[in-house]
Amino acid sequence: MGIETDMNSNVKKGVTYAILIVYSIFCLFPIYWLASTSLKPFTTIFTATPTYLFPIDTVWYQAILTYIPSWKIELATTGAITAESGGWYYIVPYLINSAIIATAATLITVFIAAFAAYGFSRFDFKSKQTFQFMLLSTRFAPPIAILLPFFIIYSHIGLRDTLQGLVLLYTFFNMSIAVLLMKSFIDDIPKDYDESSILDGAGRFQTFIRVILPTARYGFAATAILIFIFNWNEFIAALILTFLHARTLPVAMSTFVTAYGTEWGMISAAGIVAILPVFIFALLTQRYLVRGLTFGTVKG
Amino acid sequence: MRGFALKSVRKSRISLESYRPWVLPVTIVVMALAFGILFFLIYLSFVEFDPVTKAFPFQAAGNWLTLIGDGRALNALTVTAKYTIGCLVIEFFLGLGIALAVNSVTKGQSLFRSIYILPMMMAPVVTALIFQLMYHSQWGVVSYYLYQSGLLTRQEPLLGGTGVYALPAIMSVDIWQWTPFVVIILFAGLHALPQAPFRAARVDGASAWQTFRFITVPLLKPIIALVMLLRFIDLFRTFDYVYVMTAGGPTGGVTELISFYAFKVAFGFVKWGYGGTILLLILVAILIICNVIVSYAKIKF
Numbered sequence: 001m002g003i004e005t006d007m008n009s010n011v012k013k014g015v016t017y018a019i020l021i022v023y024s025i026f027c028l029f030p031i032y033w034l035a036s037t038s039l040k041p042f043t044t045i046f047t048a049t050p051t052y053l054f055p056i057d058t059v060w061y062q063a064i065l066t067y068i069p070s071w072k073i074e075l076a077t078t079g080a081i082t083a084e085s086g087g088w089y090y091i092v093p094y095l096i097n098s099a100i101i102a103t104a105a106t107l108i109t110v111f112i113a114a115f116a117a118y119g120f121s122r123f124d125f126k127s128k129q130t131f132q133f134m135l136l137s138t139r140f141a142p143p144i145a146i147l148l149p150f151f152i153i154y155s156h157i158g159l160r161d162t163l164q165g166l167v168l169l170y171t172f173f174n175m176s177i178a179v180l181l182m183k184s185f186i187d188d189i190p191k192d193y194d195e196s197s198i199l200d201g202a203g204r205f206q207t208f209i210r211v212i213l214p215t216a217r218y219g220f221a222a223t224a225i226l227i228f229i230f231n232w233n234e235f236i237a238a239l240i241l242t243f244l245h246a247r248t249l250p251v252a253m254s255t256f257v258t259a260y261g262t263e264w265g266m267i268s269a270a271g272i273v274a275i276l277p278v279f280i281f282a283l284l285t286q287r288y289l290v291r292g293l294t295f296g297t298v299k300g
Numbered sequence: 301m302r303g304f305a306l307k308s309v310r311k312s313r314i315s316l317e318s319y320r321p322w323v324l325p326v327t328i329v330v331m332a333l334a335f336g337i338l339f340f341l342i343y344l345s346f347v348e349f350d351p352v353t354k355a356f357p358f359q360a361a362g363n364w365l366t367l368i369g370d371g372r373a374l375n376a377l378t379v380t381a382k383y384t385i386g387c388l389v390i391e392f393f394l395g396l397g398i399a400l401a402v403n404s405v406t407k408g409q410s411l412f413r414s415i416y417i418l419p420m421m422m423a424p425v426v427t428a429l430i431f432q433l434m435y436h437s438q439w440g441v442v443s444y445y446l447y448q449s450g451l452l453t454r455q456e457p458l459l460g461g462t463g464v465y466a467l468p469a470i471m472s473v474d475i476w477q478w479t480p481f482v483v484i485i486l487f488a489g490l491h492a493l494p495q496a497p498f499r500a501a502r503v504d505g506a507s508a509w510q511t512f513r514f515i516t517v518p519l520l521k522p523i524i525a526l527v528m529l530l531r532f533i534d535l536f537r538t539f540d541y542v543y544v545m546t547a548g549g550p551t552g553g554v555t556e557l558i559s560f561y562a563f564k565v566a567f568g569f570v571k572w573g574y575g576g577t578i579l580l581l582i583l584v585a586i587l588i589i590c591n592v593i594v595s596y597a598k599i600k601f
Contacts, residue, residue, distance in 0.1 A: 016401045020408075023398050024415045027480060031418060033441060034430045050441040112326055119322025128319075131327050133594075138334050140590045142537035144559050145579040148566050149340040175330050204316035233423035235540045236559075240567060250425040254544055257429070264433050271426040282421040289417060290488040293481065297526055297600070298488055 031275075038268035045264050060269035064091045089266045091273065094252040101163055101238075101248060102231035105170035109178045110224045112171070117182035118208050122194060135176040136295070143173070147240050154241060161243040169237055174227045177295050181226070184296025185219030186212060222288035225281045232278060249274050341583065344576025351570055363577040373578060375553050376561035383467065383557060384535040387474050391531060392524075394475070395482025400512075402483065403490040413487065416480040424477065428544035431473045435459050435545075459546060463554040466546050470555050473541050478534070482527050489523035490516070525597035529590065536586055539563065558582055 036052075037045055038060055044051040067090050120132060150169055151160070159165035189212060197207040213220070238248040253274070256267045282289065291299050316322075345363050347356040367373060402412050419427070434442045437457035446452035455461060458469045497519070501511045517524075539559040542548060548556035548564070556564075562582065566575025593599070 013405070016405055017408075019401050020398070020405065020412050023401075024412060026476070027415055027419050030427070030430050030434065030476065031422075033434055034426070037430075037433065046439055048438060048444065050444055115322050116326040119319045123319035123322070125319045125323075131323065134331055134334075135327065137587060137590075138330060140533055140586055141334075141337075141583055142559055142579075142586060144537070144539065144562055144566075145341065145583040146337055148344070148572065148576055148579055149337045151567075152340075152572060172330065172333055175326060179326065229421060233425075235423065235425050236543075236563075239543075240563075250423050253429060254425055257432070257544065264439070267429050267433070271429060274426050275422050278421045278423075279418060282417055283414060286414065286417055290485055294485060294526060294530070298485060298523055299492075 034268050034271050034275075037264055038272050040265065042265065060265035061273075064089050064266050064269050064273070066090075067092075089256065089263060089270075091249060091252060091270050094247050094249045095273065097163065097246055098232060098249040101166050101170065101246070102228050104163075105167045105174070105231050106224050106228040108167065109171045109174050109227055110182070110220060113175060113178035113182055113223075114213070114220065115208075116179045117186055118212060120179065120183045121186035122191070132180065135179060138172075139176045139295075143236050144240075146173075147237055150237075151240055160241055161245045163246050165241055166238060166246060166248070169241065170231045170234065173234075173237070174230060177292075178223055178227055181223045181292055181296045182216070182220060184291060184299070185216045185223070188219070189215050219288065222285045222292060225285045226289070226292040229278050229281060232274075338580075338583070341576045341580040344573050345580050346573075348571065348573035356573070359573060363574050366574055367577055367581065372553060372556070373558075373561060376556050376558040379467065379554070379556055380536065380558040383471060383474075383538065384532065387471050387478075387535050388528065388531055390471075390475055391479045391482050392528065395479045395527075396486055396524075398479070398483045399486035399490060402487050413484065416483050418480075419477045420481045420484075422477065424540035425544055427473060427477050428541045431469075431476070431541075432459065432545050435469055460550050463546075463550040463552070466550055466555045470541050470545060473545070474535065474538065478531065482531065485527050486520070486523065489520050493519050522597070522599065525593070526599050529593050529597070529599060532593070533586070533590065536582075 036054075039056045039058065040051065040054050041057040041059075044054045120128065146169075154160040154165050159168070193211050193215065194207050197211045198204070202210065233250065234248075235250045235254070238246075238251045239254070242248065242251060249270070253267060253270050256263060256270070285292075291297075344356075346359055346361075348359050348363065349356055398416075402409055402416075405412075434440050435458040437443055437454065437460055440458070443452065443458060446458070447454060452458065452465075456464060458465045493516070497515045498511065501515055506514075537559050538557055542555050542557050542560045543563075546555045548554075548560050553561075558578070559582075562575055562578045565571050565578060569575075
């Protein structure tokens with residue numbers, strides 16, 4: 001009996017691990033394929049049979065990160081890149097746009113949201129639930145429904161294709177999640193902290209600055225990182241509201257697929273550039289990830 | 301004690317001792333924008349933009365009548381329903397299964413979790429692009445193995461041909477990217493469950509299935525409802541995959557989700573009035589559905 005149960009549980013354990021490993025491979029394979037395509041020489045990308053072993057070639061990264069004339073790329077890759085594509089794949093301007101927009105929008109969002117989060121956490125008032133729910137409703141709406149009015153108004157007031165325009169919109173997009181998430185982090189701090197600070201003669205504002213901010217700093221940083229990731233990855237708003245001047249990296253990448261042929265090597269290299277910072281951030285803050293993705297509801 | 305402390309302070313700092321200066325500025329600005337958008341869409345649904353004169357002539361019920369007779373809008377809603385329900389069901393069962401598996405092992409939990417958070421962190425555009433390459437009819441690695449195993453023919457590739465596989469192909473991208481989201485959150489939920497009911501069940505000799513059915517599921521219900529709500533919201537608004545991978549095609553709008561159709565009407569055909577009408581409809585629909593789910597499942601934010 002005892003041996004049998006042991007064997008059963010061992011088999012069960014083995015099967016469970018096998019499932020988890022197969023699922024891990026399923027999750028990792030596309031990322032691996034992206035990375036390997038970005039390092040493959042031209043001839044091994046455009047083949048019917050998949051290649052797993054190949055001499056590493058960094059030409060795609062050179063092509064997207066340095067402004068080199070197209071004929072040089074053509075020579076290096078013996079590929080189909082024609083003269084008109086010179087500079088088209090140079091992603092640095094879009095990378096800078098993405099970084100500026102995502103950073104600015106994140107900082108503004110978190111800065112404003114911190115005050116509201118404190119208010120929602122520390123005060124009880126009649127319409128609290130209603131307010132919170134109304135804020136949250138802005139998050140339920142499909143972005144495209146928000147974007148048509150924004151597009152028309154931005155066209156009138158000259159905010160289309162500007163960095164500020166997108167920063168403003170992203171601030172609006174993420175305000176609700178920032179408020180609710182930061183509220184959940186302040187909720188974790190016992191109210192006694194506030195009270196003893198107030199008893200010591202500090203005002204509410206001072207208490208907020210000197211007690212709440214330092215205590216909740218990791219939670220607030222995690223909120224900022226999560227919102228940065230949302231902003232960094234955002235596509236549809238940037239697609240509709242930007243043209244050339246404020247184009248972000250995801251939008252630029254979507255233009256790399258053309259009817260004349262698609263430069264998969266450069267797309268993959270740009271993809272790796274786009275996901276690398278996000279992966280690092282995500283792994284650093286994974287402790288708070290569940291809470292962040294559920295707007296503070298589930299404290300994983 | 302607390303009341304006394306606060307009262308004595310309130311005299312000197314009246315303003316900051318109330319919730320108003322903390323909460324109201326943000327709430328009012330966000331709500332003003334939200335209602336501004338809503339009213340703008342209502343306005344748009346009764347007019348149409350004229351690109352020549354740059355005017356918005358009044359249409360009375362014209363846009364609404366167009367919408368009722370618009371077969372393409374109906375198709376888009378049908379495709380969206382298929383896509384949303386299909387992905388929701390698969391992501392839920394796969395996600396729950398994996399979450400239970402992760403929860404049952406003792407070693408490597410954090411490693412598996414680190415792996416599973418990677419897909420959902422990727423920009424959906426990057427995901428769409430790499431899947432487009434993997435599904436490519438000539439160079440695609442997934443296509444290659446499907447051709448080799450005889451499951452797919454070159455005449456009917458994943459993303460081209462007559463488009464029979466196009467919608468499942470797009471769904472598979474969402475399933476790849478977002479099932480881990482279900483896994484991570486359900487795993488966190490399982491991890492936080494109280495242990496006492498499980499001990500009691502073991503003492504009472506309950507089977508694994510009974511324990512799961514009568515203890516795990518009921519305790520996990522609020523989190524399941526939340527995850528499904530969040531997935532529903534995101535599935536309903538899916539745009540990026542379709543925009544990059546199929547643009548609604550390859551034939552007859554087989555992958556034309558409602559967000560993509562509304563995008564096409566508003567920005568492709570420059571029909572802001574009619575586009576606004578479609579958007580108003582889906583906005584109101586989604587807000588009602590979400591409110592029903594939230595109050596029915598008693599999700600508390």
